[in-house]
Amino acid sequence: MQINHHSLKLQAGYLFPEIARRVDAFTTAQPDADVIRLGIGDVTEPLPPAIVAAMHDALDEMSRRETFRGYGPEQGYAFLREKIAEHDYQARGCAVDADEIFVSDGSKCDTGNFLDVLGAGNRIAVLDPVYPVYVDTNVMAGHTGEADTEGRYEGLVYLPATADNDFAPALPSEPVDLIYLCYPNNPTGAVAGHAALKAWVEYARAHDALILFDAAYEAYITDPDVPHSIYEIEGATEVAVELRSFSKNAGFTGTRCAHTVVPRGVTAPGPGGSDRVPLHQLWTRRHTTKFNGVSYIVQRGAEAAYSDEGRAQIRSLVDFYMENASIISRTLTELGISVYGGTNAPYIWLRTPDGEDSWSFFDRLLKQAHVVGTPGSGFGAAGEGYFRISAFNSRENVGEAMRRIRESV
Numbered sequence: 001m002q003i004n005h006h007s008l009k010l011q012a013g014y015l016f017p018e019i020a021r022r023v024d025a026f027t028t029a030q031p032d033a034d035v036i037r038l039g040i041g042d043v044t045e046p047l048p049p050a051i052v053a054a055m056h057d058a059l060d061e062m063s064r065r066e067t068f069r070g071y072g073p074e075q076g077y078a079f080l081r082e083k084i085a086e087h088d089y090q091a092r093g094c095a096v097d098a099d100e101i102f103v104s105d106g107s108k109c110d111t112g113n114f115l116d117v118l119g120a121g122n123r124i125a126v127l128d129p130v131y132p133v134y135v136d137t138n139v140m141a142g143h144t145g146e147a148d149t150e151g152r153y154e155g156l157v158y159l160p161a162t163a164d165n166d167f168a169p170a171l172p173s174e175p176v177d178l179i180y181l182c183y184p185n186n187p188t189g190a191v192a193g194h195a196a197l198k199a200w201v202e203y204a205r206a207h208d209a210l211i212l213f214d215a216a217y218e219a220y221i222t223d224p225d226v227p228h229s230i231y232e233i234e235g236a237t238e239v240a241v242e243l244r245s246f247s248k249n250a251g252f253t254g255t256r257c258a259h260t261v262v263p264r265g266v267t268a269p270g271p272g273g274s275d276r277v278p279l280h281q282l283w284t285r286r287h288t289t290k291f292n293g294v295s296y297i298v299q300r301g302a303e304a305a306y307s308d309e310g311r312a313q314i315r316s317l318v319d320f321y322m323e324n325a326s327i328i329s330r331t332l333t334e335l336g337i338s339v340y341g342g343t344n345a346p347y348i349w350l351r352t353p354d355g356e357d358s359w360s361f362f363d364r365l366l367k368q369a370h371v372v373g374t375p376g377s378g379f380g381a382a383g384e385g386y387f388r389i390s391a392f393n394s395r396e397n398v399g400e401a402m403r404r405i406r407e408s409v
Ligand SMILES: *Cc1c(COP(=O)(O)O)cnc(C)c1O
Pocket: 041, 105, 106, 107, 108, 109, 131, 182, 186, 214, 216, 244, 245, 246, 247, 248, 252, 253, 257, 258
């Protein structure tokens, strides 16, 4: 018996367990403290009523012999894939068909699972700071060496995104084969405009590279010039796979539904220089072999996100969180803190005052204001000196957290 020894390379003190450990220690010492959590990016508001109604109806269908359903198509029901293709892509001029859409139980899983169809020798680029899933799944797959003292893994190409470059990293100076992009960005809240995305697509086309484009926060874009999909860029349907999720727009973090787009035009060289292989073919085989589809009830709920009612309700949910974001940004700015993000994303990325390190700012905020955020260094070495505050909470908690920060920090 052997284990996957690559997993042992993962840093022991993973970010969110370490936060939980420190919060536990604090609440044990001060059991009466009312701690407000603006740390982990999880939604707090209930599902929109149009979605709830559709799920109730679907459950009723499942309760009657005549309308009961067993296994559905692994890639998702046509009723949902067609709505996604129409509203998320075709309405924005993107040439994406329903059969290029794979419905799944989450973008987090898809991000990791996608490595099943890619080879082991790819040179991989990630932004720094980064959504840790991109890095850790590659570590587990054996695509990296060991981590150094700052937590950077040997073999990965890190592209720093800091205030110095307006959170828009330069293209890699060495050739890479696989590029992870997340826009609007978690954790920095930065967005990529048309020109920036065009540069990435051209890079990928020139280097025969693949872009994994994570658009989990697409619904939070308010700037009319910012593309919502990578496929708004010409040529992207030959070099990019896009991931979308119902988690952050429709509040599905606990309900679970997402989709990945694998256009038929995305191909990679076959073994030994043989004919190019469409990734669509490989991903279809992978998805249908290892996955048995998202629950019918949940897919009916996701479908309702595209009805007129559903869309309006999602809009107000997103607006609600964005109003939180603007309250947070305003308060911190008034306190003289440099804040980034928060206008096209539900995250505020702030510069810690006086160059304080991220974890010491975390401890201070917890002790003085009883507010939990996320230390920037947990997202990568280039996140040191930064801190993330999430807009996902009730208005009351956000208001109270800001009042306490005003008084204490
Ligand atoms: C929340 C989030 C997702 C969504 O993940 P699900 O598994 O669909 O809930 C994907 N990518 C990023 C960067 C996220 O923050």
